Amino acid sequence: MKEKNRQIVLANRPKGMPDKETFHFVEQDIKELEEGEVLHRTLYVSVDPYMRGRMQDAESYIEPFQVGKVIEGGSIGEVIESKSEKFQQGDIVIGMFGWQTYYVAKEKEIRKIDPSLAPISTHLGILGMTGLTAYFGLLDIGKPKEGETVVVSGAAGAVGSVVGQIAKIKGARVVGIAGSEDKISFLKDQLQFDEAVNYKTAADLKEAIGQACPNGVDVYFDNVGGKVSDAVLANLNRYARIPVCGAISAYNLESVDVGPRVQTTLIKKSALMQGFTVGDFSNQFQEGAMQLGKWLQEGNLKYRETIHDGFENIPSAFLDLFKGNNTGKLLVKVADRQYEK
Amino acid sequence: MKEKNRQIVLANRPKGMPDKETFHFVEQDIKELEEGEVLHRTLYVSVDPYMRGRMQDAESYIEPFQVGKVIEGGSIGEVIESKSEKFQQGDIVIGMFGWQTYYVAKEKEIRKIDPSLAPISTHLGILGMTGLTAYFGLLDIGKPKEGETVVVSGAAGAVGSVVGQIAKIKGARVVGIAGSEDKISFLKDQLQFDEAVNYKTAADLKEAIGQACPNGVDVYFDNVGGKVSDAVLANLNRYARIPVCGAISAYNLESVDVGPRVQTTLIKKSALMQGFTVGDFSNQFQEGAMQLGKWLQEGNLKYRETIHDGFENIPSAFLDLFKGNNTGKLLVKVADRQYEK
CATH class of the missing domain: 3.40.50.720 (NAD(P)-binding Rossmann-like Domain)
Known part of the structure; x- marks a missing residue:
C-alpha cells in the first residue's frame, strides 16, 4: 500500500505578515497513474519571497494561490513509478508541483535534470x-x-x-x-x-x-x-x-x-x-x-544554500525569509533519493 | 547712442514658490562688438518649467543659475549689427541668451533660423x-x-x-x-x-x-x-x-x-x-x-502659444506656469522685428 500524499494548502489570505495559521496540512490518497503520467516523490522544495504575492487575491503577473489548494512553487523530485516512455524510475525531475510530498505529473509538467553536473538542489537555485x-x-x-x-x-x-x-x-x-x-x-x-x-x-x-x-x-x-x-x-x-x-x-x-x-x-x-x-x-532561458x-563549472560562481530539513518545516522556513535569517537560496529537503543510479 | 541692455537676474534662490522678489531688473551698457561677434535684439524669450530647477543650487543635469546673473533660457533675436561673416543685419537667430533685451553673441552661440518656414516663435516651441x-x-x-x-x-x-x-x-x-x-x-x-x-x-x-x-x-x-x-x-x-x-x-x-x-x-x-x-x-536633433x-507643414500637428507681451512681464509669465494658466507653449514677446527682409 502506497503512502498518502501530504500537502500544505493555503488556509486563508494573510493580512500583513503570514504566520503558521496561514497554512494547513492535509493528506490525500495518491491517484493511480494513467498512460503518460509519472509519479514522483518530492526531494526539495523551493521557498521564495515572490510566493507572498501569490497569497493575495490581486491582479499580478502570476495567478494567486487558491485558498484550500496546495501552495505551488519550484520543486525537485525522484521518479518512483512511470507510465511514460520519457521518464524512468530514479530520474530526477523538476517542476512547479509545490509543497507536497508526492505528485502525479503529466509529461509536459516536468523536466529531467542531470544529477551528475552539479548538486541537484542547484537547479532550484543558481542554475534555476x-x-x-x-x-x-x-x-x-x-x-x-x-x-x-x-x-x-x-x-x-x-x-x-x-x-x-x-x-x-x-x-x-x-x-x-x-x-x-x-x-x-x-x-x-x-x-x-x-x-x-x-x-x-x-x-x-x-x-x-x-x-x-x-x-x-x-x-x-x-x-x-x-x-x-x-x-x-x-x-x-x-x-x-x-x-x-x-x-x-x-x-x-x-x-x-x-x-x-x-x-x-x-x-x-x-x-x-x-x-x-x-x-x-523565458525565450532566452537556455542561453542563460x-x-x-x-x-559554475569554471569556479567563477559560488553559491550558498540554507537547507531546512523536513516537510513539516516548510512554513517556518518560508516565514524565515521575512526575518532576514537566510543566506543564499532557501530550500527545504523533504526526502532522500531512493534509487541512486 | 545705443540703448542700454536690460536684464532680469536671479535675486535669490527661492524656497518653495518663486515670486516677483525672486527677480531683479538691471541695466547695463552694451559692449562694443569684437571680430566674429554679433549683436542682436531679443524678440521672444521662452518661459519653461525646468527653469525652476535651475534656481536651486542642487546638482542636476544642468548648471544652476547664479545669483545676480541673468536668467538663461531659449530666446530668439534679430541681428542688429554683425562683425561676423556668417550673420547679417536682419537675420533671425536662436540661442540660450535668456532674459535680456540685447546680447552680444559669439558665432557658435547662435544659430540662424529660416523665418519663411513657420512663424519664428515656433522655433522655441513645436519646432524647438x-x-x-x-x-x-x-x-x-x-x-x-x-x-x-x-x-x-x-x-x-x-x-x-x-x-x-x-x-x-x-x-x-x-x-x-x-x-x-x-x-x-x-x-x-x-x-x-x-x-x-x-x-x-x-x-x-x-x-x-x-x-x-x-x-x-x-x-x-x-x-x-x-x-x-x-x-x-x-x-x-x-x-x-x-x-x-x-x-x-x-x-x-x-x-x-x-x-x-x-x-x-x-x-x-x-x-x-x-x-x-x-x-x-542631442545627436538625433536634426532627424527629430x-x-x-x-x-507641421502637412497639417498633422497643431500648436497653441500663449504669448505675453513686454520684457517687464517675463517674471509674471513664468509664475503663471505653476498656476496652470497657460495652454500650449508659453512665450514672452519682447520686441518687433525691425529689418523685415
Whole structure:
C-alpha cells in the first residue's frame, strides 16, 4: 500500500505578515497513474519571497494561490513509478508541483535534470529560476559596463549573491547591502564583493552608500524596495539603470508603501527603472542556463544554500525569509533519493 | 547712442514658490562688438518649467543659475549689427541668451533660423526643444504601438499637446489629463484626443483614468508627477513604458515629495520608467526637427502659444506656469522685428 500524499494548502489570505495559521496540512490518497503520467516523490522544495504575492487575491503577473489548494512553487523530485516512455524510475525531475510530498505529473509538467553536473538542489537555485533572475535582470536591464559601480540590495540572498558575482565577472565594482555582520563577511570574504554595507547598523544609510560608492551608483539591482532603495537612489549617477526585482520590505505591509517619489530623481539623472520577472525572458532561458552552468563549472560562481530539513518545516522556513535569517537560496529537503543510479 | 541692455537676474534662490522678489531688473551698457561677434535684439524669450530647477543650487543635469546673473533660457533675436561673416543685419537667430533685451553673441552661440518656414516663435516651441522633448520622450522611450493607449499628463501644455498629437499620428488611442474645462475642450475638439480627464474635478482620479482607458495604459508620458501620476500608475498594463519628462507638481515643494512607492507596481507590471531630458538625444536633433517640420507643414500637428507681451512681464509669465494658466507653449514677446527682409 502506497503512502498518502501530504500537502500544505493555503488556509486563508494573510493580512500583513503570514504566520503558521496561514497554512494547513492535509493528506490525500495518491491517484493511480494513467498512460503518460509519472509519479514522483518530492526531494526539495523551493521557498521564495515572490510566493507572498501569490497569497493575495490581486491582479499580478502570476495567478494567486487558491485558498484550500496546495501552495505551488519550484520543486525537485525522484521518479518512483512511470507510465511514460520519457521518464524512468530514479530520474530526477523538476517542476512547479509545490509543497507536497508526492505528485502525479503529466509529461509536459516536468523536466529531467542531470544529477551528475552539479548538486541537484542547484537547479532550484543558481542554475534555476534564481540564477536566471539575477542573470537577465542584471545583464539585460542593468547592462553593467567594466569599471562601473553596481549596488545590489538583499545582497546575501539567493538572487542578490548571484547578481554581485556576475557583475564582478563583467568587471564592475560591486557593493552589496545586507542586514547582518555575518552576511557582510560572506559578501566580502567569500564572494569578493568590493564593499558591503550593513543597512541595520549604518547611522546614515544614504551617506554610508555614498562612502562605499565614491564614484556613484551606475546600476542598482533592487531586491528590497523601501528605505534601503530610497538611500541608494540618492546616490545615482547620470544614466543609472535600476532593475527592480523584488520589494520584500513591502510584501507584508498592511498599508500603502509610502516614500519619496522617484520622478524628480529619475529626470535629474536620466535614470531608468524597470520592473521584471524572470518569465519576461523565458525565450532566452537556455542561453542563460548554459552560461550560468559554465561559470559554475569554471569556479567563477559560488553559491550558498540554507537547507531546512523536513516537510513539516516548510512554513517556518518560508516565514524565515521575512526575518532576514537566510543566506543564499532557501530550500527545504523533504526526502532522500531512493534509487541512486 | 545705443540703448542700454536690460536684464532680469536671479535675486535669490527661492524656497518653495518663486515670486516677483525672486527677480531683479538691471541695466547695463552694451559692449562694443569684437571680430566674429554679433549683436542682436531679443524678440521672444521662452518661459519653461525646468527653469525652476535651475534656481536651486542642487546638482542636476544642468548648471544652476547664479545669483545676480541673468536668467538663461531659449530666446530668439534679430541681428542688429554683425562683425561676423556668417550673420547679417536682419537675420533671425536662436540661442540660450535668456532674459535680456540685447546680447552680444559669439558665432557658435547662435544659430540662424529660416523665418519663411513657420512663424519664428515656433522655433522655441513645436519646432524647438519643446517639440523635440515630446518627440524623443514619446518615441524613443514610450515606443507606442498602433492601437495601444497613451496617457499624457500636462496634456494641454507645451510638451504634452505635442506628445498626444504624435501618439495619434502613430495610431495610438490618446487620453490627456489637464486641469480646466477649457483645456479639456482644446484637447478633444482641437487636437482630437480620444479622451481627456480633468484631474481637478474628477471625484476619484484613479477610477476616472480607468474609465477613460478601458484597455489599460500602455504608455504614460509624465509631465507632472505627484498624485496625478500615482493615479495613472494604478492603471498600467503589463510591459507599460513611462517616459518621465517633468514633475511640475514637485518643483515648488519645500519638503520631500512623498507618495506611494513604485517598486511593487513596476514588478507586477514588468513596467519601465525612464527619466530624460531633451539633451540626452542631442545627436538625433536634426532627424527629430525634420520630422516635426514635415508633420507641421502637412497639417498633422497643431500648436497653441500663449504669448505675453513686454520684457517687464517675463517674471509674471513664468509664475503663471505653476498656476496652470497657460495652454500650449508659453512665450514672452519682447520686441518687433525691425529689418523685415
